[in-house]
Amino acid sequence: MFGKANKLTRKVTGLIKGLWWKILVGVWMSATIYCAFIVVGPAHGFSMNGEGAKIIFFHVPSAWLATLSYVVAAFYAIQYLIRQNIESDEKCATSMELGLVFGLCATVTGSIFSHNEWGKYWSFDPRQTSILVILLLFTAYLVLRNSITEPRKRAIISSVYALAALPPAMFLIWVVPRVVESLHQFANQAVIGDKLGGSYGPVLYFLALPAFLGLFIWMFQLRMQYYKLYLLNQKMKAEKKQCNLK
Amino acid sequence: MGRSNAYTGVDMVAQPKSSQQNGATLPIIHQSLLILRKDILLELRNRAALQAILLFSITTLIVVGFSAGGGANLPPDTLASLLWIILFFSAFSGLSHVFIKEEESNTAIALRLTSEANAVLWGKLLFNTLLTFVIIMIISPLYFILLNAPIIQPGKLALSLLTGGIGLSVSATIIAVIIARSHGKPALYGAIGFPILLPMLFIAVDATRLTFQTYSNINVLNRDILGLASFDVLMIVTAGLLFPYVWESE
Numbered sequence: 001m002f003g004k005a006n007k008l009t010r011k012v013t014g015l016i017k018g019l020w021w022k023i024l025v026g027v028w029m030s031a032t033i034y035c036a037f038i039v040v041g042p043a044h045g046f047s048m049n050g051e052g053a054k055i056i057f058f059h060v061p062s063a064w065l066a067t068l069s070y071v072v073a074a075f076y077a078i079q080y081l082i083r084q085n086i087e088s089d090e091k092c093a094t095s096m097e098l099g100l101v102f103g104l105c106a107t108v109t110g111s112i113f114s115h116n117e118w119g120k121y122w123s124f125d126p127r128q129t130s131i132l133v134i135l136l137l138f139t140a141y142l143v144l145r146n147s148i149t150e151p152r153k154r155a156i157i158s159s160v161y162a163l164a165a166l167p168p169a170m171f172l173i174w175v176v177p178r179v180v181e182s183l184h185q186f187a188n189q190a191v192i193g194d195k196l197g198g199s200y201g202p203v204l205y206f207l208a209l210p211a212f213l214g215l216f217i218w219m220f221q222l223r224m225q226y227y228k229l230y231l232l233n234q235k236m237k238a239e240k241k242q243c244n245l246k
Numbered sequence: 247m248g249r250s251n252a253y254t255g256v257d258m259v260a261q262p263k264s265s266q267q268n269g270a271t272l273p274i275i276h277q278s279l280l281i282l283r284k285d286i287l288l289e290l291r292n293r294a295a296l297q298a299i300l301l302f303s304i305t306t307l308i309v310v311g312f313s314a315g316g317g318a319n320l321p322p323d324t325l326a327s328l329l330w331i332i333l334f335f336s337a338f339s340g341l342s343h344v345f346i347k348e349e350e351s352n353t354a355i356a357l358r359l360t361s362e363a364n365a366v367l368w369g370k371l372l373f374n375t376l377l378t379f380v381i382i383m384i385i386s387p388l389y390f391i392l393l394n395a396p397i398i399q400p401g402k403l404a405l406s407l408l409t410g411g412i413g414l415s416v417s418a419t420i421i422a423v424i425i426a427r428s429h430g431k432p433a434l435y436g437a438i439g440f441p442i443l444l445p446m447l448f449i450a451v452d453a454t455r456l457t458f459q460t461y462s463n464i465n466v467l468n469r470d471i472l473g474l475a476s477f478d479v480l481m482i483v484t485a486g487l488l489f490p491y492v493w494e495s496e
Contacts, residue, residue: 081491129448136441144424144438147431156495157428160488161438164420167480168445176445 018221025214032057032207040199047116055113057204061212063106066134067173069099069216074166077159089155092162093145094223098216100138107131127184130172137165274368277361281369285344286376295343295377303336303385311392322458325395326451332385333414334447337378338436341418344370345426354426363490371419371485378415382407396458402467403457409474410450413481417443420485427492449473 036057042050073095080088110128111121122128144161148154177184272280289295310328314320320328348354357366386407390397397403421439425431453470456463 133441133444136444140438140441144428144431144434147434148428153428153495156491157424160492161424163488164424164484165442167477167484168442171445171477176448 021214022218025211025218028207028211028214032203032211035199035203035207040203043200052113052116053200055109056200057208059106059109059113060204061208062102062109063131064209065212065216066099066103066106066131069095069102070134070137070166070169070173073099073162077162080155080159081163086151086155089159090227091220091224092159093142094220094227096138096141096162097223098219100135100142102216103131103135103138107135125184126180127177130176133172134169137169141165274362274365277365278368278372281357281361281366282372282376285369285373288347289373289377294347295340296380298343299336299340299377299381300384302339303332303381304388306332306335307385307389307392314393319394322396322455323451325393325458326454328393329386329389329454330410330447330451332389333382333411334443335436336381336385337414337418338439341374341377341415342422342425342432342435344374344419345422346432349426349429358494363493364486366493367419367423367485367489370423371416371482374415374419374422375412378411378418379408382411396460398460399457399467402471403454405471406450406453406457406474409471409478410446410453412478413446413450413474414443416478416481416485417446420481420488423489423492427495446474446477449477 036054040054043053044050046053073092076088076092076095079085080092107128110131114123114125114128115121141158141162145154145158148157310332314328345354348357361369389395417439421435421442425435425438449470453467453474456467456470
């Protein structure tokens with residue numbers, strides 16, 4: 001009994017592993033918010049006296065992470081198919097869930113920006129359509145995965161679905177917005193071409209993107225730790241049942 | 247082909263495992279053609295999939311034609327998107343049948359024993375593509391007649407329907423095996439297939455729309471058809487890589 005409790009304490013202390021970089025993520029995120037609202041000035045030619053441009057510090061990293069999480073999910077899906085270890089599948093699902101969260105953030109911030117600049121929340125712009133379909137993909141994956149209860153079967157089916165949806169998803173993310181003309185291209189050129197004013201680029205690339213990336217990794221780890229605790233709980237329940245039977 | 251073959255439909259698929267071990271395996275193309283023949287024979291016997299799809303598509307066609315006011319001149323955008331909506335939903339009402347049938351009648355295990363995974367995929371893919379073409383050849387002329395579609399470039403229209411139809415059947419086949427192996431959640435079939443097919447549907451609608459217009463940009467049309475063809479190749483390769491994992495699971 002005591003040994004079991006000891007094991008549990010070790011698991012709990014394991015939770016705070018890597019505390020230093022988590023504090024760093026907090027500092028980085030605070031710096032991003034501080035810079036976004038106070039340090040960086042208004043950009044010329046945007047709504048609300050140029051303050052409307054500041055949403056890119058939160059919109060661009062969210063959109064970027066939504067894309068990244070699909071790539072990560074596909075990576076773990078391939079890993080599952082090669083190694084057949086159930087943890088890879090759980091990582092794939094975690095990544096998909098985070099992708100849904102960040103994708104929703106990107107969609108909401110994007111449509112607020114669209115309303116301020118172009119007068120409409122939603123105009124079926126190619127970029128908007130593609131993020132909508134990506135969100136549908138994340139949801140479809142999670143619905144399919146939740147509909148199967150048997151772990152092995154669930155892992156294989158959902159990994160294969162994630163990979164079958166990979167070519168269309170990549171096509172939507174990288175090809176469609178570049179081929180079809182859209183309003184978003186002007187916004188993109190403003191960011192890439194640095195038309196927003198000097199401090200926008202550095203704050204976006206050196207503060208906002210790393211902070212959001214750190215947040216993503218942290219959330220990913222938390223979700224995986226939850227999964228491990230869940231497994232531990234299941235195991236302890238099974239052991240308890242066995243003890244009772246004896 | 248003996249009388250017993252007509253009832254089981256299994257023993258004509260390929261040679262049994264024992265002869266495979268003796269080195270007398272049929273080549274994959276031969277195996278897949280046998281599977282195609284088996285599926286066509288089974289389909290001709292009760293016509294379940296074909297009838298379901300045709301009934302569904304003709305019903306939607308009539309609804310669309312009726313609500314569009316019977317021979318009203320719709321703009322090319324609407325014409326093209328309605329055509330592809332009908333084709334998408336009719337395809338997804340019946341193309342899953344090809345794998346669900348095997349699971350329902352418990353013949354999937356026999357198929358798995360007698361033939362290689364890729365042969366099964368190609369056989370089923372050929373069957374579904376054939377079925378899709380039959381549906382397109384029945385539905386699209388009716389659609390053009392009922393809705394007074396102005397066909398400016400018939401050749402390009404046929405090409406866009408051909409490439410789009412292949413993409414539709416390939417995606418439907420890989421989703422069908424996923425659904426069949428997850429032990430029958432047919433309600434999810436359309437919902438899961440839709441996000442995968444949407445990019446292809448965008449291009450297909452764009453290509454079909456351009457063939458209805460008098461002054462359309464021929465370069466954009468060619469680019470769309472090329473895009474559809476490359477989507478087909480991409481999905482065929484993806485299906486070939488992923489199919490064995492689902493098919494041979496547990």
